[in-house]
Amino acid sequence: MKLPIIDLSSPDRLSTANSIRQACIEYGFFYLVNHGVENDDMVKAFDESRRFFSLSLEEKMKLARKEFRGYTPQDPTLGLQGDSKESFYIGPMADSTNANLNQWPSDESLENWRPSIESFYWKLFGAGKKLLSLIALSLNMDDDFFEKIGAVDRPSAFLRLLRYPGEMGSHEEICSAHSDSGTLTLLTTEGVPGLQICRDKLREPLVWEDVSYIEGAFIVNIGDLMERWTNCLYRSTMHRVKRTCKERYSMAFFLDPHPDCIVKCIESCCSESSPPRFAPIRSGDYMDARTRNTPV
Ligand SMILES: O=C(O)CCC(=O)C(=O)O
Numbered sequence: 518m519k520l521p522i523i524d525l526s527s528p529d530r531l532s533t534a535n536s537i538r539q540a541c542i543e544y545g546f547f548y549l550v551n552h553g554v555e556n557d558d559m560v561k562a563f564d565e566s567r568r569f570f571s572l573s574l575e576e577k578m579k580l581a582r583k584e585f586r587g588y589t590p591q592d593p594t595l596g597l598q599g600d601s602k603e604s605f606y607i608g609p610m611a612d613s614t615n616a617n618l619n620q621w622p623s624d625e626s627l628e629n630w631r632p633s634i635e636s637f638y639w640k641l642f643g644a645g646k647k648l649l650s651l652i653a654l655s656l657n658m659d660d661d662f663f664e665k666i667g668a669v670d671r672p673s674a675f676l677r678l679l680r681y682p683g684e685m686g687s688h689e690e691i692c693s694a695h696s697d698s699g700t701l702t703l704l705t706t707e708g709v710p711g712l713q714i715c716r717d718k719l720r721e722p723l724v725w726e727d728v729s730y731i732e733g734a735f736i737v738n739i740g741d742l743m744e745r746w747t748n749c750l751y752r753s754t755m756h757r758v759k760r761t762c763k764e765r766y767s768m769a770f771f772l773d774p775h776p777d778c779i780v781k782c783i784e785s786c787c788s789e790s791s792p793p794r795f796a797p798i799r800s801g802d803y804m805d806a807r808t809r810n811t812p813v
């Protein structure tokens with residue numbers, strides 16, 4: 518399936534905001550083009566990701582995940598849910614209290630890796646921030662709404678590098694069905710298929726649709742906190758990666774609110790006849806509870 522395409526550089530911001538609104542109501546997913554992250558930057562970041570994952574398991578395990586940052590190997594037992602992937606998480610870099618929790622390979626093992634990934638992180642952040650201002654407009658709010666409430670002024674964004682090996686077990690899903698928990702996600706792949714979305718999570722049996730690849734575009738999806746902010750107007754759509762037996766690299770950038778940001782139903786999304794469905798919640802509390810419950 519082809520999702521709606523949103524052009525981040527279009528001068529007609531109101532019309533773009535309107536298209537974003539339609540896309541978020543109907544799909545919770547869209548392609549983002551002209552987002553300012555050059556193709557070369559993406560190719561380079563995938564090269565860096567490949568460099569990292571080709572290190573020996575022993576080297577990678579020196580950076581085993583702590584505080585949600587670092588390396589998670591492929592589950593040797595293929596886990597309860599059959600996920601067959603390895604990942605590396607880079608956490609927020611702007612927050613002075615947490616920035617030093619990130620784990621980096623030494624310059625001897627991967628020369629220049631850290632500055633290269635850091636620079637990519639900030640480019641993704643720039644695109645995400647611009648997009649959030651349009652999302653605010655799409656909700657009839659001022660375009661600096663998310664900044665003002667502290668959702669992006671002290672960013673809490675995680676970059677997740679992923680590698681799915683070519684040789685896999687018999688499980689159908691190599692990244693199990695889930696919705697993302699935060700504000701929004703910018704996803705990029707190199708075109709190896711597998712990503713699927715399920716537009717109606719209540720339908721039995723579930724219908725999964727393949728998301729086609731558009732070179733250079735981000736695949737953007739709304740997360741659960743944005744669903745809460747918008748009183749379920751915007752959908753945090755379930756997605757997964759299906760086994761294809763081809764090695765696959767992807768990178769997901771989770772633009773999440775600062776842990777202290779209070780996520781409370783946006784004014785334009787509730788009324789007397791449609792009261793808020795969720796109580797206000799501190800973003801950090803919500804995310805902590807979510808990560809405790811989901812292996813993804
Ligand atoms: O690898 C992919 O294409 C999807 C990854 C994903 O959904 C996630 O990391 O949340």
Ligand SMILES: [Fe+2]
Binds near residue numbers: 695696697702756
């Ligand atoms: Fe996801």
